[in-house]
Amino acid sequence: MSEAPAAPQPGSVEPPAAARHLDLLLIPPRPRTGWRVLPARVVAMCVVELQKLRHDRTELYTRAVQPALWLVVFGETFTRIKAIPTGGTPYIDYLAPGIIAQSAMFIAIFYGIMIIWERDAGILTKLLVTPTPRSALIAGKAFAAGLKALLQAVVVIVIAALLGVAMTWNPLRLLGVAVAVVLGSAFFSCLSISIAGIVLTRDRLMGIGQAITMPLFFASNALYPVAVMPGWLQTVSRVNPLSYQVDALRGLLLGTPSHLALDFAVLVAASVAGIAAASALLGRLAR
Template sequence: MSAVPAARPTASAEPPDRGPELDLLLVPPRARTGWRLVPARIAAMCAVELQKLRHDRTELYTRAVQPALWLLIFGETFTRLKAIPTGGIPYLDYLAPGIIAQSAMFIAIFYGIMIIWERDSGVLTKLLVTPTPRAALVTGKAFAAGVKAVLQAVVVVLIAAVLGVAMTWNPLRLLGVVAVVLLGSAFFSCLSMAIAGIVLTRDRLMGIGQAITMPLFFGSNALYPLDLMPGWLQAVSKVNPLSYQVDALRGLLIGTPSHLPLDFAVLAAATLAGIAAASALLGRLAR
């Protein structure tokens, strides 16, 4: 008798079951397209920037020294002198939101130095040849500066609380403070990156940054009310985004009369204009 041949697997036989881990190796994830691409790129660039802070936290500690000195020395002294009328509000309370805005601006205004360093090291050229839109690249870096500024603002708020500044702890108002700090820092970092695209060198950017920080600070309502300024300085203050940031922070933190819809509108418009300008000038750095 002839041997019965072994049964062969038919074409309809199902393949062996694969685990989810093997599926991830064999099937690539679906690429983000359309409207989901830009937010994903922005989040990725923001995460890359914040990784630098994770590996070196000394920047947070050193940058906390200057606002602490402003509150401890300038604030306490002028509170005792009562030389600046603030509508019955202790001067230290009046000053604290201005110092939050100042410290956030000082973090962001020199952000262009980092992008020039990335140009010199070849990192920027590699980023520009990726599918990431330039606007997403700039926005990611801008909001990374905003996150750093929020961390700095937390330090200033804690110092102010220790000094007895009467601030609100309403969660919704604190979320508004975070939004204001993010928008203000994003604008100033975009301004710095736009200047970097014009001057192209770190030394020139450092000089320009130092030249504009003090006029921006003293030409705002961070230290004194607008009514005390001469007419020409009031005109400067009205086109200074820092004034709107300080006004919003005062209204949210200590409850002074403010113009929150106008403040948010100006900060949002300034941020969008800054992103557009920095994106347009970014290509000059890579030439």
């Protein structure tokens, strides 16, 4: 049996409730330790990044214009002329997963500009002196970019459905689509942050970002099958993470033959490598 609480001693005065609450304010809470530290700080950084959307939601609307044009103009036109072999799949159906991956990449690839702005505003220096590991800072920003890209992907999926694209609505497959979008965007945002850590200025990063986005897009299977590419471009496509993201999205949304295990393994490995590289280069931005 548990012991009853000790009765107050004669002559002793129990502290008032207000004093006990004050003690709670003066005594710091025990620091969180163990495996929960890193995930908690990653989530916190991710939430901070997503808060910025509340101040400027026009970004979501303006970024929906380009994928809509790709689907409506490019997709509808090439569906009619049947110029690209897609194995019996209507071309606009074949194109839709590629445009989802493209729009997600375009959001993430310029993410380094934001971190350079944070450096110039003094925010990055304040973040680096906190106990938060650099990997948590980068991972939080990377997965925030993934969640922003996921909102963009929802817009593209809605547009594609309105255009009659035959997609699955299986919840498990849609969950896989969400994971593929987040992982791909995490890698490309880390690539952008890594480039920012090398070039250190927004102008240079903007130029490099514009120089690599279209080659990454055209050197993937987003617009056409790998089999129709010349040999050297097929080699580039095989080392392009965007190709694996598109393959996963196409297999999940359309049910076409794909290599999901390989696709997700490459995306996870690319994301981890991207976080490690960006974390190593983050200190150069704060110097």
